[in-house]
Structures are given as structure tokens and as C-alpha cells.
Amino acid sequence: MNFNNILTEYDDGITTITINRPKKLNALNQDTINELHHAFKEANVDQDTKVIIVTGSGEKAFVAGADISEFADYSVEEGEYLAANGQKILFNFVENLSTPVIAAVNGFALGGGLELAMACHFRVASDNAKMGLPEVSLGVIPGYGGTQRLTQLVGKGRAMEMIMTAGMIDANKALDYGLVNHVTSQEELLPLCEKIAKKITQNSSVAIATAIKAVNACYQDGVDGFEVEIKGFGECFGTEDFAEGTTAFLEKRKAKFPGR
Template sequence: MDVFRNILIETEGRIATITINRESKLNALTAETLQEIRLAVLSIQQDKEVWGMILTGAGEKAFVAGADISEFLGLSMEEGMQLSKDGHEVMDTLYHSPKPIVAVINGFALGGGLELALACHLRVASKEAKMGLPEVSLGIIPGYGGTQRLTELVGRGKALEMILTGDMISSTDALQWGLVNYVEEASEAKGKAISLLNQMFKRSKVAIANAIEVVNAGLDKNQNGYQLEIDSFGKNFASSDFKEGVAAFLEKRKPNF
């Protein structure tokens, strides 16, 4: 696996934890850090021993407190568009990962940091976590997919409230709005993520990857999610996981995927 300067990767059992390791900068996202995250996820996807991932930030203050704004200075319109395209490529890598990724939001998740969490499949927040998209305060809008993914999770009204005011919300509000799946004590948030992944590991990896693909397709205006569901459902019948799952059910035992 590549040697990274801004992130740490720790593998325990079937879970790889990616930690953004810029604690003194509140784990702010530089262009280099974003690309390291992307390369790490792609590398882990090729590791057959790893079935799922956790993404978190170093320290207790921040998951990711935003992008490194100093990198935005002096950019032209074309360079700004390229910056957004590069960010989308990173977020899409997480969003479409066939292996589930759980974000552990252990503090501030702002701007690009919240967009990073939104690109994960599930989100577990600490009680102290604060989330927001403050880009309008800088004269820009979220550019790494946040306008779309936040709306998918919380609806148009709440998404516009967050984006247009630029205000942070508490983990309690985030849970109520559907932005995060669970809120836990800070010391227990990663344990909850591990528990969720271990539940998934009892199921078929093939079926989980298919489910991620089909759910994502249903949110893509350029795809017919219903048709992809039909196709994927049919293909599942040819998999060894399906044969094992049905045999285990009929034999009243746990499947061995």
C-alpha cells in the first residue's frame, strides 16, 4: 500500500480505518489529502481480507473542519471548476465503493469535511459533533457534491436551510433530520461503527455490493434504478453466495459467506 503523508491506515480484522492525520490543522482537506483518501479507498477495495472501512479524523476536536481555504486563493473560474471536478472524483470513489464505508464524525465536520462524510454509506457522530456547510460565508457554494447529497438525506428544505444560512447544526439535529444514522458518546462512536460493519459482515458481500450499486443508481437521474434492481436481483441467483444463503436458511444454520 502507498505511503501517505496526511492519512493513517490501520487494519484490524476485516475493517480498515482511514484516519485523516492533520490534527494541528483540524484535519483540513488539502488537495493532496483528498487524493490520498481516494487512493487509500481504491487500494483497500482490492484487499480481499478487508470487507469494510471506517473514515475518521485524528484527535477529538474535528472529523474534518473543512477544506484548506489557502489553496483557493488566486484560482481562476476554470481552476475553480477543476478543483470541484477533482473533489467530485474523490467523493464519488467513496460513494460508489462496493465495500461499505462508515464515517465516524468525532467533532467538527464542516464544508468539504461534511461533504466527505456525506459520501460515506453511513455516519456515526459523537454527541459533541457539529456539522455545517459554511461556504456561502466565503462567497462560494459547496463544490464536492454537498448540494446534492445533503438534499438526498435531509430533503430540500433542511438542505437549503443549512446551505443558505451557513450555520452549524448539533449532532442531535443531525440525527433528527436524517443526516447521521447514530449519535454516541465520543468514546463509543467508533465502536458503534465497528458493530454496524460486523453486522454487515454476516451477510453476503456480493449482495451488499449489489445493494449499494442499485440504491445509488436510484438516486442518479441518468439511470433506471428499478431496471438495475431487476437485473441485479436476477444475477444474484447465479452467485455462490445465493446458493449458500438459501442452503443455510433451509438447514437452519448460519451462512458461511
């Protein structure tokens, strides 16, 4: 599929998706959200892709928010649909992908940008990154899962403060809060993400997909995460990856997982 607002690149098990709207600081409009949905979907079904990295073009912004000009005159019904549809096709979609997704936060990650980063399975930030949910300064609240995922990641008190003040935190505070896993220089951001991704690609993609499902179950209302884990654990015993992994361990060699 040809894209106007994003770039995709594949190399040795890793697909990198770059949001490419530098004049808009990579702000998310509906076209970009739709393109991201298709890019993530294509990478997820690609048997060769073991890890997805998402980042923004340039050195200023991962995603500096949503494109406000697109919805400034929306009605109540249109606003509700905007949030519901966005969560369905991108933010919840990314969170529940079976392929691991790393957010390489290379600058401003505000509003919808931070919400996209939080939907990824974990985050790595450059030392110039700034993160926040400024929506209340516009008379609205985060609508792409920000109130939920920020609370899950940093705790209720910190999430309340960030949302209510509409302020930004820097990369080191984000690291202290547990919002990001690592902080590095701009130059080393993608190399570090790729280094982590390489470690992931050495493991069973089937087991990783099952682990993602089990971890996410912890945050789903009415779902017993322990039961999801038990079921997933048992299902692993019927995979070719389990047979290869245990055989390789007993034979004291490196496993070559078939991904089945």
C-alpha cells in the same frame, strides 16, 4: 503505499482510515484528497476488507473543511477543475465503492468534511459533532457534491436553510434531520461503528455491493432504479454467495459466504 496525511489500520475485516492533520483540524488539501483516493481504492480491492470506517484524528474534528489557503487565488477555470477532480477521485468515488463505508464523525464536519461524510454510505456521530456547509460565508458554494447530497439526505427546505445561513447543526439535530444514523459519546463512537461493521461482515459482500449499486441508482438522472434492482437481483442467483446463503438457511446453520 506510504501516506503523510492519513493513517490506515486493518483488523478482522474492517479497514479504518484516519485523516491525520490535527494541527489543521484534518482539513482537506489536495495531497490529502489524493491519499484518501488511494487508501479507499486499496481497501476496496482488498478481499479481506468487508467494511471501511473513515474518521478524523483527535477529538475536535472529523474534517473541519477544505484547506482554503490552497485555492484562495484560483481562477474560474481552476475552481471548476478543483470541484470536478475532487468529486471524481474522492467524493463520487467513495459513494460508488462496492465496499460499505461508514463515516465516524468525531467533531466538526464542515464544508468538504461534511461532503466527505455524506459521500459515505451512512454516518455515525459523536455527541460533540457539529455539521454544516459554510461556503457561502466565503463567497462560494459547496463544490464537492454538498448541494446535491445534503438535499437528498435532509430534504430541500432544510438543505436550503443550512446552505444559505452557513450555520452549523449539532449531532442531535443531525439525527433528527436524518443526516446521521446514530449519535453516541466520543468514547463509544468507534466501538459502535465497529459493532455495526461486524454485523455487515456477516452478510454476503457480493449482495451488499449489488445493493449499494441499486440504492445509488435511485439518485442518478436517466437511470431506472427499479430496473437496476431487478437486474441485480437476478445476477445474485448466479453467485456462490447465493448458493451458500440459501443452503445454510435450509440447513439451519450460519452461512459462510465465500464473497463470490
